[in-house]
Each structure stands twice: as structure tokens, then as C-alpha cells.
Amino acid sequence: MALPQDSAPKFAEYAHPEKIVSTEWVAAHLDDPGLVVAESDEDVLLYETGHVPGAVKLDWHTELNDPVTRDYVDGAGFARLMSEKGIGRDTTLVLYGDRNNWWAAYALWVCSLFGHPDVRLMDGGRAKWIAEGRPVSTDTPKPAPADYPAVDRDDQRLRAFKDQVVAHLGQPMIDVRSPGEYSGELLHMPDYPQEGAMRGGHIPGAKSVPWARAAAEDATFKPRAELEAIYLGEAGLTPDDDVVVYCRIGERSSHTWFVLQHLLGFGHVRNYDGSWTEWGNSVRVPITRGDKP
Amino acid sequence: MTTPSVNGALHPRLQEIADDFTSMADQDRLQLLLEFSQELPALPERYAAHRDLMEPVPECQTPLFLAVEVDPDEVVHLFFDAPAEAPTTRGFAAILHAGLDGLGVQEVLDTPAEFSHRLGLSDLVSPLRLRGMAAMLARIKRQVREQRGAR
Numbered sequence: 001m002a003l004p005q006d007s008a009p010k011f012a013e014y015a016h017p018e019k020i021v022s023t024e025w026v027a028a029h030l031d032d033p034g035l036v037v038a039e040s041d042e043d044v045l046l047y048e049t050g051h052v053p054g055a056v057k058l059d060w061h062t063e064l065n066d067p068v069t070r071d072y073v074d075g076a077g078f079a080r081l082m083s084e085k086g087i088g089r090d091t092t093l094v095l096y097g098d099r100n101n102w103w104a105a106y107a108l109w110v111c112s113l114f115g116h117p118d119v120r121l122m123d124g125g126r127a128k129w130i131a132e133g134r135p136v137s138t139d140t141p142k143p144a145p146a147d148y149p150a151v152d153r154d155d156q157r158l159r160a161f162k163d164q165v166v167a168h169l170g171q172p173m174i175d176v177r178s179p180g181e182y183s184g185e186l187l188h189m190p191d192y193p194q195e196g197a198m199r200g201g202h203i204p205g206a207k208s209v210p211w212a213r214a215a216a217e218d219a220t221f222k223p224r225a226e227l228e229a230i231y232l233g234e235a236g237l238t239p240d241d242d243v244v245v246y247c248r249i250g251e252r253s254s255h256t257w258f259v260l261q262h263l264l265g266f267g268h269v270r271n272y273d274g275s276w277t278e279w280g281n282s283v284r285v286p287i288t289r290g291d292k293p
Numbered sequence: 294m295t296t297p298s299v300n301g302a303l304h305p306r307l308q309e310i311a312d313d314f315t316s317m318a319d320q321d322r323l324q325l326l327l328e329f330s331q332e333l334p335a336l337p338e339r340y341a342a343h344r345d346l347m348e349p350v351p352e353c354q355t356p357l358f359l360a361v362e363v364d365p366d367e368v369v370h371l372f373f374d375a376p377a378e379a380p381t382t383r384g385f386a387a388i389l390h391a392g393l394d395g396l397g398v399q400e401v402l403d404t405p406a407e408f409s410h411r412l413g414l415s416d417l418v419s420p421l422r423l424r425g426m427a428a429m430l431a432r433i434k435r436q437v438r439e440q441r442g443a444r
Contacts, residue, residue: 043355044418045380048327061419098378127378 015265050136086143096122100215160270176211197280246272330384352428355379361436385426
């Protein structure tokens with residue numbers, strides 16, 4: 001049974017207000033049956049330092065990825081993971097995390113590949129919860145295993161692979177990395193480990209919109225009008241465009257995917273999770289250097 | 294990268310830290326890393342008031358600054374600054390501090406470049422983070438070489 005949506009006026013302006021809740025909403029519903037709150041952070045130790053009381057930890061690195069193949073867990077693996085966290089198929093799952101919900105958005109995108117019916121982000125994430133002086137706990141919940149069916153992952157709708165990106169060249173694409181990564185400047189000094197790509201630059205035609213531009217100072221998403229000014233105005237996208245977003249491994253671009261898909265209501269946005277660590281290492285794919293698309 | 298000490302032995306202090314980590318179950322390793330992060334010494338005043346004297350480590354995913362001093366007795370002193378919201382980065386800095394601060398120049402330079410992979414953390418934290426720790430070590434060694442060369 002899905003929990004009610006957050007009726008905050010800011011969210012009502014978004015295309016899919018059912019995908020986002022406020023810290024107030026979470027505080028008010030924390031003990032409701034049918035809700036699981038999960039923290040997913042870039043820093044894998046943050047949860048241990050204190051988290052939303054009752055929240056479980058969802059580790060993007062060790063839990064959402066296949067341990068051997070560069071891919072996500074399969075349907076059985078996802079079902080096992082959800083079950084362990086006490087999440088059923090009808091559970092309202094609210095995700096939050098550090099760094100403007102960057103990794104929480106990534107976890108939400110992965111949950112969306114499995115079509116989890118009700119998964120939402122807590123606007124402002126961990127930083128806002130803590131800034132508001134809300135309670136944190138270091139107790140790790142031990143949920144009773146829930147029933148979760150093995151559902152096949154749907155890689156068609158929300159995910160793009162390299163060959164599809166090659167076929168997509170010339171159509172709308174957003175590179176959400178930092179300007180330095182986009183232009184292809186590299187720090188090249190001996191002994192300084194690099195980011196793991198053989199070539200620097202961006203996919204030809206991709207426009208640069210660093211992901212964090214969608215976030216306000218307090219880590220919340222900007223209001224709809226401001227997001228439209230960035231993505232529809234500056235980047236020239238329209239909601240019926242077929243859009244591919246990418247970054248380095250697909251995490252930062254999940255944040256932008258969430259903005260386009262759920263906040264602005266784009267119909268077809270795919271995240272290219274191979275991103276620069278695949279493209280920048282691939283033989284004979286086209287690359288553009290510099291700050292122009 | 295050609296590093297002569299790739300398969301070299303660890304200094305006993307580093308070895309002890311590595312043994313502590315690898316003798317534990319996965320979840321306990323994260324807990325130990327958290328404890329390290331809580332024990333990273335605060336910056337002395339001369340750096341706290343002058344972050345510009347410290348070297349940024351952009352390979353870490355969160356802001357980290359380090360400073361290296363080699364004293365007249367060729368003993369290495371290390372100083373790190375990382376925010377509390379970045380416990381993993383702080384933990385790595387604290388491990389290097391616990392393992393290397395107060396060692397001699399050659400002992401620091403002999404530290405294998407892949408030390409970060411000997412803590413049994415590779416499956417628990419992302420490769421990029423471990424690379425951040427390797428970057429800290431590489432920068433420490435470079436500064437130690439430069440300062441020794443400047444004498």
C-alpha cells in the first residue's frame with residue numbers, strides 16, 4: 001500500500017510529484033508501516049556515523065553492482081537484496097544520501113530498472129536532514145526479510161549502451177561532468193593516478209550541463225522554473241526529445257536523469273552508465289575536445 | 294608505473310595496520326576505518342590558519358589537503374585536513390598518518406605504492422577511493438623526495 005504523496009507546493013509543480021518527498025514528510029511518516037527509508041552515499045562510511053533513525057543502508061558499490069561483470073545485479077540478486085532490507089514490492093521506498101542525493105539518485109535509477117513501483121527521493125538528502133537538526137541514529141536496523149519477487153531488469157527504457165549511443169550521435173545528449181572533464185584537459189604528471197580513461201573530451205554533440213547545477217545551496221532540487229531555464233532554455237532540450245545523459249560511470253548522470261524524467265516530465269531519457277570510462281577507453285569512437293559540443 | 298617496491302615488505306607499523314584490517318570480517322573492517330577517521334589528529338595552528346600551505350589531493354572524491362615536513366633529522370611529519378562529512382577519506386588519511394608519521398625519509402619512500410590494496414578493503418570501498426589513498430601516498434613520497442633533494 002503506497003504512502004500518500006507529499007503535497008508541498010514546490011513538489012506540485014514538478015511533473016511527477018509522487019517521486020519526491022521532503023524531510024518533514026519523512027519525519028512525519030518514519031514509523032508508518034509500508035515505508036522503508038534507505039541511505040545511499042558516495043562515502044561508504046557516512047551511514048555508520050549516524051543516519052535517519054530506522055533507515056537501512058544501500059551500498060551502491062557492493063550491493064547494486066554485480067561483483068564480477070561490469071553490470072548491475074540481476075532480477076534474483078535484486079530480489080534478494082530488497083528482501084534483506086525488508087523491502088517488499090509494494091513498499092514505499094524513500095532514498096536519500098550525501099552530495100545532493102547523487103548516489104541516492106543512482107540507487108533510484110537502478111531500482112527503476114527493476115520497475116520498483118514506488119521509489120522516491122528525499123529532497124535535500126542527508127545534508128538537509130542534519131542541517132535541520134533532525135535526529136540521527138547509529139543503530140543498524142535488522143529488518144525481517146520481506147517477500148520480493150524476482151523481476152527481470154528492463155535495460156531498454158532507461159538505460160543506454162555504447163552501440164545505442166553511437167547510433168544516437170547527432171541527437172540530444174547531455175554530459176554532466178565538470179567543465180574540465182568535458183573539455184578533455186588532463187592533469188598529466190608522473191605518479192598522479194588518473195581517472196581511468198585513455199582519452200579525454202566528450203561525445204560529439206553532447207552539451208555540457210554539470211549535474212550539480214540542478215541542486216540548490218541546501219542540496220534540494222531547484223524549483224521547476226529554474227530547472228526549465230537550464231535544461232529547456234540553455235541546453236535547448238524539449239520534453240519529447242529522446243535524450244541520453246552520461247558522466248564517468250553513470251552515477252552523476254542518474255541525478256540529471258531524475259531531473260529530466262521525473263521533475264520535468266521528459267518522456268524518453270536514458271542513462272548511459274558505461275559513460276566516459278567506457279567511451280574514453282573505446283577504440284575508434286569519435287571524441288570532441290574543447291568546450292564546444 | 295615503475296615502482297621498485299611494488300612487492301616489497303611493509304614497515305612493521307604499516308604491516309600491523311594491514312594485519313588488523315585483514316584479520317577482521319568485512320563489516321568490522323568498515324568499523325575500524327571509521328575509528329581511524331575519528332582519530333585523525335587536528336591540524337596545528339600554522340596549517341589551520343593557512344590551508345594555502347597545504348597540497349590539495351584532487352584524486353580524492355572529497356576535498357583533502359596534506360602537508361609534509363621533513364625535519365633536520367630526516368624524520369617525516371604528516372598533516373591532513375579532510376571534512377567530517379568524508380569519513381572514508383579521513384580514514385585513509387588517518388591510516389597513512391598512523392603508519393608513516395615519524396618514520397624516516399627512506400622508510401616512507403620504501404612504502405609500496407599499492408599499500409592501499411593490502412588492507413582488505415578493495416571489495417568494500419570503490420576502486421576510485423582506494424586510488425585516492427594511493428594518490429595521497431604518491432604525493433607524500435614526491436614531497437619527501439623534493440624536500441630531501443632541496444637540502
